[in-house]
Amino acid sequence: MALPCSRACRKYLLHLAQENIEFRLPEIKSLLALNGGQFTPEENFNEKSPFWVLNIPSEEIAQGIMKRTVCAKSLFELWGQGRTQEDLQASLNSYPMENMVPYLKPDSTYKINVYTFNKTVTHLDRIKRIDALEFLPFQGKVNLKNPENVFCLLEDYGSDPNSIPEQPVHIYFGRWLADGQRELIRSYSVKKRHFIGNTSMDAGLSFIMANHCKVKANDLVFDPFVGTGSLLVACSHFGCYVCGTDIDYNTIHGIGKASRKDQKWRGPDENIRANLRQYGAEKSYIDVLVSDASKTIWRPRELFDAIITDPPYGIRESTRKTGSQKEIIKPAEECSGENHVPVSMAYHLSDIFTDLLNFAAKHLVMGGRLVYWLPVYRPEYSEEIIPKHPCLKLISNCEQTLSSHTARRLITMEKLKTFEEKDELAHLIDSKLSPYQGHNSFREKYFSGVTKKIAKEEANNTKNKD
Numbered sequence: 001m002a003l004p005c006s007r008a009c010r011k012y013l014l015h016l017a018q019e020n021i022e023f024r025l026p027e028i029k030s031l032l033a034l035n036g037g038q039f040t041p042e043e044n045f046n047e048k049s050p051f052w053v054l055n056i057p058s059e060e061i062a063q064g065i066m067k068r069t070v071c072a073k074s075l076f077e078l079w080g081q082g083r084t085q086e087d088l089q090a091s092l093n094s095y096p097m098e099n100m101v102p103y104l105k106p107d108s109t110y111k112i113n114v115y116t117f118n119k120t121v122t123h124l125d126r127i128k129r130i131d132a133l134e135f136l137p138f139q140g141k142v143n144l145k146n147p148e149n150v151f152c153l154l155e156d157y158g159s160d161p162n163s164i165p166e167q168p169v170h171i172y173f174g175r176w177l178a179d180g181q182r183e184l185i186r187s188y189s190v191k192k193r194h195f196i197g198n199t200s201m202d203a204g205l206s207f208i209m210a211n212h213c214k215v216k217a218n219d220l221v222f223d224p225f226v227g228t229g230s231l232l233v234a235c236s237h238f239g240c241y242v243c244g245t246d247i248d249y250n251t252i253h254g255i256g257k258a259s260r261k262d263q264k265w266r267g268p269d270e271n272i273r274a275n276l277r278q279y280g281a282e283k284s285y286i287d288v289l290v291s292d293a294s295k296t297i298w299r300p301r302e303l304f305d306a307i308i309t310d311p312p313y314g315i316r317e318s319t320r321k322t323g324s325q326k327e328i329i330k331p332a333e334e335c336s337g338e339n340h341v342p343v344s345m346a347y348h349l350s351d352i353f354t355d356l357l358n359f360a361a362k363h364l365v366m367g368g369r370l371v372y373w374l375p376v377y378r379p380e381y382s383e384e385i386i387p388k389h390p391c392l393k394l395i396s397n398c399e400q401t402l403s404s405h406t407a408r409r410l411i412t413m414e415k416l417k418t419f420e421e422k423d424e425l426a427h428l429i430d431s432k433l434s435p436y437q438g439h440n441s442f443r444e445k446y447f448s449g450v451t452k453k454i455a456k457e458e459a460n461n462t463k464n465k466d
């Protein structure tokens with residue numbers, strides 16, 4: 001059935017990439033909020049579909065989203081949609097003519113693209129589909145190389161590659177407005193980055209984190225577990241001033257063993273400042289310090305617009321904090337090889353998150369966001385284990401699976417209340433009642449015999465299927 005559209009109505013069609021699916025909705029919601037819009041989908045909204053029809057108050061807001069998104073590919077002003085060709089035609093015929101006319105004028109040039117999802121169609125079939133649109137009053141000239149206006153017919157053949165229907169399940173037609181920023185995933189790839197480590201965050205996820213965090217130009221952004229600064233790189237691309245801390249002296253000073261296979265030692269100028277310089281964002285660099293996230297070094301002020309971080313889970317880096325000689329439970333030489341933390345002791349994951357949430361509650365400005373990764377052992381996961389804080393509201397929680405039994409979840413929280421002493425989360429390490437106790441054994445579970453057994457079983461199952 002064709003969907004009627006009132007004269008004032010303007011809808012937008014977002015075409016999304018079919019990867020990082022759980023991260024797309026929080027990204028688009030955050031970008032809408034950043035641009036002064038609200039998420040108002042159509043009635044039959046399907047979060048998993050590559051096509052979303054959204055009611056966005058203005059084209060300016062819609063364009064604002066596209067300047068930031070790495071989850072969406074393209075945006076169209078939706079002129080018509082339907083389940084069948086007839087539905088689409090009826091829908092297009094009911095679209096207000098005054099919205100179309102400026103783009104169909106005799107002195108204009110245009111082209112029509114055909115895009116099919118989950119099906120390949122021949123060139124001839126594409127031409128047929130374009131010819132079937134001749135009822136639209138195009139008056140301009142076709143120009144395939146450099147048209148003023150680009151239109152697109154988009155056909156959705158569902159998401160099951162093993163059962164592709166003969167006819168599309170839905171068809172859309174719209175005027176192309178803008179592409180998203182997916183090109184950043186390639187141009188900021190860590191493979192081509194000056195300074196990297198073995199836990200550098202990949203470019204796509206770094207930009208998604210910055211978008212979930214709603215960072216904007218001139219914000220002051222902090223990463224307490226900065227490593228090689230991948231998250232600062234993404235935030236600086238959006239015009240933020242960036243700073244961070246890390247307990248590892250070698251990482252902060254860009255010295256010690258290199259992470260690249262073909263290189264033994266880090267070269268001169270392999271550091272976070274040089275990474276920002278590589279992308280023309282050195283002016284955004286405030287500084288990075290050697291500091292332990294478990295010990296507060298900051299005056300009690302609401303200082304940061306955003307805190308964005310990837311804390312250590314103890315898988316590819318050890319979880320450590322500084323300790324006095326008396327507290328030492330692990331000699332320095334036993335801490336992972338080339339890293340340099342002179343006197344260190346174990347830093348339990350539940351404490352890392354307690355400290356992080358307390359820190360964010362104290363040092364974020366009101367409305368500022370904290371975005372961080374939480375490792376989880378999937379068989380034991382429930383929403384209850386997501387750390388809570390009286391000053392911070394949970395905004396989104398998206399899973400990235402690492403294996404059948406382990407995952408990390410991207411947690412976004414927003415500060416809604418000024419911190420008071422009574423809000424301080426206590427360290428609950430000894431309490432058997434703590435819902436966060438389970439985080440401490442993530443490393444053991446990750447490397448456990450159970451894990452290996454599951455992995456082996458999975459490998460066997462796959463082999464048997466083949």
Ligand SMILES: C[S@@+](CC[C@H](N)C(=O)[O-])C[C@H]1O[C@@H](n2cnc3c(N)ncnc32)[C@H](O)[C@@H]1O
Nearest residue numbers: 200201225227228230246247248292293312320
């Ligand atoms: C997962 S890595 C962060 C990677 C970073 N996002 C990047 O792109 O390179 C975690 C970092 O936390 C640091 N770290 C571990 N314990 C710490 C502590 N107590 N205080 C501050 N940093 C710590 C490690 O040295 C490591 O660089």
